[in-house]
Amino acid sequence: MDRKIDLIQYLPPFMRQYLPLKLVTGAENKIFQDALSELKKIDNNEFIQTADSNGLKRFESMMGIISYHEESLDTRRNRILAKWNDELPYTINALKKKLDIVCGEHQYEIQCKFSEYQMEIVTHLKNYGQIDEFYNIVDYMIPCNILLSIINTLTNEIDMSLYVGGVVSVKSKIHMKVR
Template sequence: MIFEMEHIVKLIEYLPQFMADRKEMQVITSAEEPEFTLFWAVLKRVINNQFITTCDEQGISKFEKMLKLYPYESDTLEMRIARVLVEWNAQLPYTMRSLKQMLDVLCGAGNYRVKLKNNEYVLEINTFFYDSKMLTQLNKLLLKVLPANLAYDSTNYIVEEAKQDYYLGAAAMSSMHYVLSSDFTGNYELSGSGNLTGSIIQGKKYVLGG
């Protein structure tokens, strides 16, 4: 658990009242308080760096050195912590439950699927890593902890979501055709074509003849 306790240093409160009321004591304690505040921040950092899950970059580097791990330049602090936790807890012998605990740390709870095919001596693992370095770390873990007579089938899925705005167009078109003639004997038709999306086309035809 991360040590998050904040401490506001007020040295004047530790003095008896008859001394705290003196101006010179107030000035002296006020000048010393920044040093005690700095000391408290250092103490907080030292305590947090005793535990892998609460380490900062300086603290996790010490664990990496002990385990002979070398981080990548693009690694985040969370990735380095996960890698150290997996290596730290990779102890033999192990059970399926302990293997899932290791995968919870590396992949995140619920972000993987694991199935043991007993008759085939195959462990099937499906993951959803977007970082190839995490996939490499998974393979190293499996090679280290799996029994020699147990093969593994590892498949990584990259799920992408595509988002795109789209617009629907609508149009209405109305047409009328008038023919005025005294000797109109035939039929006159108006024809045409158009490509409209979500359209309403209305047409009328009038024939006036003698």
Template sequence: MDRLLLDYIPPVFQGLLEPIATTEQPEIDALWDACLSALDDQYIISATSYGITRWESILGITPKGSDTLEVRRFRIQTRLNEDLPYTWNRLSQSLSALCGDGQYHMAMTGPYELSVRLALTSKKNLDDAIEMVKRMAPANLVLVVDLLYNQHQQIAAYTHQQLSAYTHTQIRSEVMS
């Protein structure tokens, strides 16, 4: 919808005030756009870059340089969806939301040790998973958050000829297709 100043000036004064109205029109348009952006920034789904930056500063999230606006928006939604109480099931649900169903393994490896291993397909979410587990796990637990590296079972189907194209590090820590 166009919001032209000339439409709001009585017809008697339109000829006199037309130069003023046309020079002030860009300012009115900028003000109107700023008001719409302020409304959009109230909701994470429609927030602009400025709104996402404000949400991140409120929640104490530091964005990475390579993050897109959608990744930053997802990280904010994940942080807001973390609610108490922090239980085993709630941590499992949060990890499923972050990494995907079946893309992690969580176990108590000792009386006070929680081990969370992410699948290699979720490698990019490792830092976020570490921060989330630190926030959600009780303070008296030792936390081990790492990747589920390829094991012999996964690479046994490949021949030596096929594996010779990769380094040992790639065989261990890259997704084999």
């Protein structure tokens, strides 16, 4: 909720009518409004979920994450959250929690065949940086003795009309011989 600064309301009612005081408080309203906006930005940058680009850059620096120029804020935020919420020991449930953050809840399928030391993960990643973060998570969470198969499938939906027409033309020649 944004607060509207109106300093003239803090003056006694009989002083509010004087033009010099109206002009001074009107000019100061802008300064105080800008200061309040900056305080709101600082407050938002304290938390990963509400941080802007500068706030995310600070979190990335703290955790040693390298961001790519083309990444969206949501992708950067998810990468930070994945590392922030890192927990030991690495279990299948911990892996699923991480993949929920990076891929989206239940936007992947995991098939485990631990008796055969195999695991298959099917994802649907399409944003820049998501695949790199996915590989980072899989690289340090899955033991080296597990044969891992990763499949990333993408689907495209096109919203358009398609008109199909057809014509059938029959032409026949009749040959007649006159006798």
